[in-house]
Amino acid sequence: MEITLQESCQLSTVATLFHLPTYVLFAANPFLSTHVKAQQAIQVPGYTAKSVILDEEMTDAALASAYKLPLRLVHLLYNTSFFPAGAELALPQRVTHSVTSFRQHYDYATCLQDIGALYQLFPFLRMRTVYKTVLGKPVTELQIGKGKKKIHVNASFHGNEWITSLALMRFVNEYLLAVTHDKKLFGYPASKLYRDITLSIVPMVNPDGVDLVIHGSKAAYDYEELVHFLNEGSPDFKGWKANITGVDLNKQYPAKWEYEQLRKPKLPGPRDFPGLSPLTEPESIGMYDLVGTEDFHSVVALHTQGEEIYWSFEEKEPPFAEELVIQMEYLSGYKAVKELDNYAGFKDWFIGFYQRPGFTIELGKGQNPLPLEQVDTIYNKLCTILMVVLTSDSI
Template sequence: MIHPFADTNSPIDSQSLKKHLKKLTKAYPFITISPIGHSVLGHPIHEIRIGHGPKKVHMNASFHANEWITTMVLMNLVNKYLYSLSNGYPFRGIHTAKLFEEVELSIVPMVNPDGVDLVLNGPPQEHKKDLIAINEGSSDFIHWKANIRGIDLNRQFPANWELCQKIKPVTSPASRDYPGHSPLTEPEAIAIYELTKSNDFNRVVAFHTQGEEFYWGYGNLEPPESEQMAREFERVSGYQAVRTIESHAGYKDWFIQEFRRPGFTLELGKGINPLPLSQFPRIVTCVEGIFLAALYC
């Protein structure tokens, strides 16, 4: 079966994503796509909404710039889900029409469009000098994780942010790991924060790389159902379930702390970021089960 727009042979930057989303809207008029905010450089941060059920599930990708492959993976899964819905074709043996009636799915496929563009296309001319300075004099941005201002967006949330700032050796804008001078200073983090605060999400799943594992706990604040879901995610993907790590101020951490509901950080693939496109097919195969389990569990 052919899934329209599902497979790509090259990375997706912010402009490519806009084109994909325009095609999706035309092919699947029952979905809604709208901006939830804008990046530092003014790029829209898009949200896709699918379904109208009482259960609300949120997924996002590309918090980190050099993890751009996560956008490709999440868009591939969205495409397969939409194809299944519109054609009555099972997705990994599951008939998805029931999920559409039971679940409202929120997808933000690229949280950090400026950072992804920087890694894939190089720095905008007007910011080149400042970015090279932040990048310790290097014009090679392939390993850059932060947003365009050198802030790690997944260390921007009010979940022991002060502790995160204390234990991280980075004390100024950098290519990675700098949490900023206070939580929620960056428009990209604020957009996800406000989206989550204004919706009653039952669970959230953040797509990252790498490690072929996922994290599902934070400070013993997660509910019992989180462990049940983690075991199912582990079963359907082959990824290792890890309850906690020494990390704070992440989106998943804040969600669990704030709402006492299941939150997950997936670490797709294995190797050194950015992962090569050669891993894309295997990653998608492993994560399809998690995507569906997040909807039906």
């Protein structure tokens, strides 16, 4: 929420009146000094404006009492002791609940809507476009925190695994709420996570594929004829994992890619085609470049399904990765899987190239796309696993 102070005051005073940590206000307003001048607009995270029209005239004290606002805050916002009947005010209302979508099919438009809502409510959230898809959709990276430790989490490499984006965005929302209101995030101080970690999130790696699964061939636009052909004429795209040109984005990385080339489909299709060479698609190239630029200490890729955690690649991961996955397994009930006859994936390449811990989390059980009825269980398990990574002293 943006407010304009009618009187000058210390930034710490604003933080106290809004029950916010001072560092959160600084993060949302990087131009501010410790002293806020009169008539200066500032962003207040975790609050939204509630429009109120007064039915009767009120004093400043009566207004403060009626709407449970500190009298000092009323003075800072309005600099008057009297409010006439009919006055229209935008009063600050604290938001303590999640605002992201949670129980609906999670397409690209919904994801963008949620990103916008979070950015408006928590303006210290950083966001940028890191690449565009085949269809030209901008793919957003979100960043939370300012720590030296860099951790990356992504979702929806595969189109029919969109429920991973739904769950991940809810986690982002809960994290931002905990930071803003100085609470614990699943038992751990969010303020410490914010100080220690820079968390990078790409909530939807493959939005073209997601929209195709959810909305059908019309979502392919100029590629509609192609996707019908690749799907053998079927109007049912629920089994589609690939991007819009039929390349499996999680088989595009230079980590024994030639193994997948030999045994997987030789032509584009709904799933498993690794491309004619590694890194041919804008989505896989975009993720490759992001990692190369940011130099992450660990990555987590969210997939469905199987309730398994893949954590090794040719034993190039550091020794402590096994300790982490044992903890994940114990807390989540998911099965840790070391040996896997599957190559060229994002986490395979990350482990092999950087020799740092990378994890593929197969959320939920059943047939993709998983039903929304599983979202609560999926979310709870996801939070348990992510907190192991975020709170690790080893990474």
